Amino acid sequence: MSNRGNSSGSGSNSNISSSNRPEWLQQYDLIGKIGEGTYGLVFLAKIKSNRSKSIAIKKFKQSKDGDGVSPTAIREIMLLREITHDNVVKLVNVHINHIDMSLYLAFDYAEHDLYEIIRHHRDKVSQAINPYTVKSILWQLLNGLNYLHSNWIMHRDLKPSNILVMGDGEEQGVVKIADFGLARIYQAPLKPLFDNGVVVTIWYRSPELLLGGKHYTSAVDMWAVGCIFAELLTLKPLFQGQEVKATPNPFQLDQLDKIFKVLGHPTVEKWPTLAHLPHWQTDQQHIQGHKYDSPGLYSVVHLSPKNPAYDLLSKMLEYFRMEPLPGRNALVPPQPGEKIVNYPTRPVDTNTDFEGTTSLQPTQQASGNVVSGGQHVMPTRNVPRPMHMAGMQRMQQQQQNMAAYGLASQAAMGGGGGAMNPGNIPMQRGVAAQQQQQQQQQQGTGKALKLSRDFTFEHLKSEKCKNKICCF
Amino acid sequence: MADSGSRSTFSLERFLSQDTALAEDEDEDELNEYESSTQDEEYLRILLDRERDRNHIRSPVDDWIKVARSEAIQWIINTRAFFRLRFHTAYLSVIYIDRFLSKGLITSDKNWAIRLLSVACLSLAAKMTELKAPALSDFPADEYNFESNTIHRMELLVSTTLDWRMHSITPFNFISCFIPCFCNESSNREFVSLTTQILLATTKDINFVGYRSSTIAMAATLMVIDQNLTKESLEMKLKSTWLNRFLDHGDVYNCYCLILELEPVKVTVSKADLATGLENLPAGTKRKRLAFNECEKKQLP
Known part of the structure; x- marks a missing residue:
């Protein structure tokens, strides 16, 4: 250097x-x-x-x-x-x-980081995060993740505390993916996370890893993003399992239980590789026999199944997917918020x-x-x-007054979900393809990447102003 | 594996009949890794883009450095066998050595410095690619005995000199793309093993220093297929694959010709030492399950 x-x-x-x-x-x-x-x-x-x-x-x-x-x-x-x-x-x-x-x-x-932002909304102001802010955060998070994945880098430890947000300054409101201590370039050997002697929270861990899968793919990151997305919406961790503390690699039954209770019982029909996953195969804890009803994700996140945000979230949290998703999932909340939230500075x-x-x-x-x-x-x-x-x-x-991390959303006023929205995460149908072509090649290869939970990132390409949280 | 040894003086068999410890200790996972075909064009593009750091490698000019480099690489080849590290790891450490030497920091006749460099580079490469790298104190000492602190300092010097860009691409990154283009699954294992031996042998030869990893990987792959290629027939072979446009025909051919001159490398570690090395394997290393005598039992065809 x-x-x-x-x-x-x-x-x-x-x-x-x-x-x-x-x-x-x-x-x-x-x-x-x-x-x-x-x-x-x-x-x-x-x-x-x-x-x-x-x-x-x-x-x-x-x-x-x-x-x-x-x-x-x-x-x-x-x-x-x-x-x-x-x-x-x-x-x-x-x-x-x-x-x-x-x-x-x-x-x-x-x-700032998402852990603190979520905590602030939950414990201090008791108010949901403005949907446009959620959208912008998610857009930026996916934009960064798309870059990493198109360079064959997996993060492997995405969680709210690792997603930072810039405070005062030129980059105010810009989301930054941080902590690459567990990240790998795909070809590097992957030590199972639990062998590292590292505490990795299990709440954002994908079901295939929980079932003993050894093949890390970019889908593990996408699962985590889905969990973070839901947490931004509800201010509560989506799957808050009790961690089994034992070495090596204990089976995290409670975490899987939490997931299955919401997303339903996994089946080999829907998830062909399920049968090969070690913990499913051995079934020592008789998870196969459990029959989970699926109350559905919407009951937890309180979104209408017709809401495009719900559509996107549910695709991020699919157990298994063969085909990439079409890049036109719109995440357009119905009305812009107006209240400015000042987040506290870091202690x-x-x-x-x-x-x-x-x-x-x-x-x-x-x-x-x-x-x-x-x-x-x-x-x-x-x-x-x-x-x-x-x-x-x-x-x-x-501190409190200085931070002035104004998560307002005037920028979102540009029309209920039109192209003017900040962090126009997945865009609306029609708008997406058009914009995406104009704004290709910002970073990475510019090619659609088969990311899975297989989300295509094509539509995430966007102009710079979308890279910040709302109006600064 | 057509035509081995009919007209050319190059004998694939020599590469096959290497010390079993060298030829046979790839574990299943590593073979599987190479066998799983990665025919992803985008991935190949990224590799090609990343391998450019080798462009800046200059061959050493001083004779003493050439000799010291060759000895250092022999030490790496031995030590790789001793710890049962991946071939990729050994190759990566050689790239670090060459990148470091290109900076011209070692000038006067200092063999010990080159040896210290090779210890640090192998350790760094192992930390990059292996699940568990050997402890510094476990590196076998022969004429030199470096303290762990000294190696640690050298690791830092190498890392900063290489600008912390430790993700160098080796030919081993490419062969999972290349081999499936020429070879069906049934003969894959032998193919991988031969290609590996050739690639390992290229490390000691200073003439390969200037070539890109992709070029060396392709030349080695083609050599295993056919030892009698002409410039034209080599081009024909390349043109029959989707890889054609990513490679320079002339470079591949030149590299192919260099391989014809190549001598297989020998592991000069006694079997007793190898056995000790196995006992010293870090806990939790997958390769542990391959006992030494299992290696001896398996004989190549």
């Missing part, structure tokens, strides 16, 4: 500064810790030369002594170096602390320094900035929350 200002490679130890910090660290003002996960810590920092620029710095946990650079780090950095897309988090630098050989990744900071634990150790004097931050006290510890979460690769904005005293 020599062209990106990474000073590593010289192998010099001269970067022990008077403050005992590596040289590269001097370019940042550390604000505090904003996340912690299996792989390490995430910090929020400002670039000294450009105070308006916030950076999230992910520190990889040191690999076991004698193992060298961690495979996870190599694969994650390698993937991030291969990809450039508006809707994928941007790696701006890789730093090495030559003293202990630890690795730090610097990302553009994103103030920052200012008591932690770059080494991840808690300092005794919380005021002694690298930045010397006045940061809002020491009370902002990470909130306790009831789901495993991985690291955020992309970061967040520094916490301002005036």
Whole structure:
């Protein structure tokens, strides 16, 4: 990464500064810790030369002594170096602390994520997310995912906390897919997720994986997107199964039970490969014998089966599909919303320094900035929350008012679902094909990709302004 | 596998009769991976696009580097067998070595530096492609004995020098596309095995350094089909497939001719060492289930 200002490679130890910090660290003002996960810590920092620029710095946990650079780090950095897309988090630098050989990744900071946005709507404002906002988020998420899949990259760990949304700044409202710690280029061998010693929430895991399937396809990502879509609509995880905590790879009966209860009993007729899936075959827990009624997805998401959004959602959550979907699923909610929602900024634990150790004097931050006290510890979460690769904005005293993440929807007023809609996710019939032709080739190959839960992304191509959440 | 050895001096049999440890230790999954035909044009395009990083590889000019490179690759071939890593992994590490050497960072006569480079590159490649990479301390030491910390530092130096672009494309990425075009399923296994041996042998030969992975993969594939191709008949063969327009006929032919001169590689690890290597396999490695004596039992046709 020599062209990106990474000073590593010289192998010099001269970067022990008077403050005992590596040289590269001097370019940042550390604000505090904003996340912690299996792989390490995430910090929020400002670039000294450009105070308006916030950076999230992910520190990889040191690999076991004698193992060298961690495979996870190599694969994650390698993937991030291969990809450039508006809707994928941007790696701006890789730093090495030559003293202990630890690795730090610097990302553009994103103030929000879908986990927090959903939580805010559910617990704070008790109000659904505006349908146009949902649509824009989904459009951008699919746009990013289409890019990844057309480059043969599977994410494998999509969930609300990994979908970031940019705060104040040029890219305000832009959705970014983050955390590629488990992502793979298709041909790389795929270690089952549960062997990694990684906590991966099972709520977004596809039924074929839950049934012991080993062949990861892009469909596992699409399943997760379906789950996230439903969660954006209802503010509740769609399939909130109780996780069996055991190693290795316990059978997640409750999770499958939750899925089957909504989507109905799977059959070999509808799902030909079902019979080959290990857990279905052995059937130790007698799932085959269960007879689930299908109350239908609409009973959970409260959408009319005639609603195009429902149509799209149900296709993302199909057990099995041979043919790609036609690219004209419209997701057009009936009326635009008007209320602006201000989302809170991300909490920052200012008591932690770059080494991840808690300092005794919380005021002694690298930045010397006045940061809002020491009370902002990470909130306790009831789901495993991985690291955020992309970061967040520094916490301002005036936090709630400052964020001004106006998820309003004037832009949506352009006509109940016409071409003017922001994030015109799957577009309306007719409009779709036309627009898509005009706006091809934005990213990726421009070809329709057979993504499955087999969704074609052709119609997702759209002009830039659609890449942001509503009207900024 | 027509015509083997009729007119040409090239003998496929030599590639068949290699040390069993080398020829036979692919496990089922790896074979299946190559056998599952990936006739996806879009996928091929992405591979071709990605393999361009090899364009920037320059062959070393210093004689001592050429010798040291050859020794380093022999070490990789041995160590691959020792740990039962995938052939793809070994090849990938060789690409890292060549990309690194192209930067000209190793200048004076330092054999130990080349060896350290090969350890770091094989370790990095294993971390990219294997389910579980060997621990640094488990790498077999011969004349050099590097501390884990030293290897770790070298891994970082290699990664940053390669700009963290570790997803290099090897000929092994292509053969799952290429072989099904020329070969029906029944003879697939032997075909894959022969192609693999030829590809492995190309790593040691400095003359292959400038070629694209797709070109080498195609030349090796065609060699297994027919050892007596002329420029014209080679073109005919290529034109009979959908792959034709993706490949440069002249390059493939030149590469094919180079393969005619190629000597099979030998694994110079004792069987006792190989057995030890198997015991040392990281837990959870699939290849563990293939016991060494099973390899010996199976004989090639």
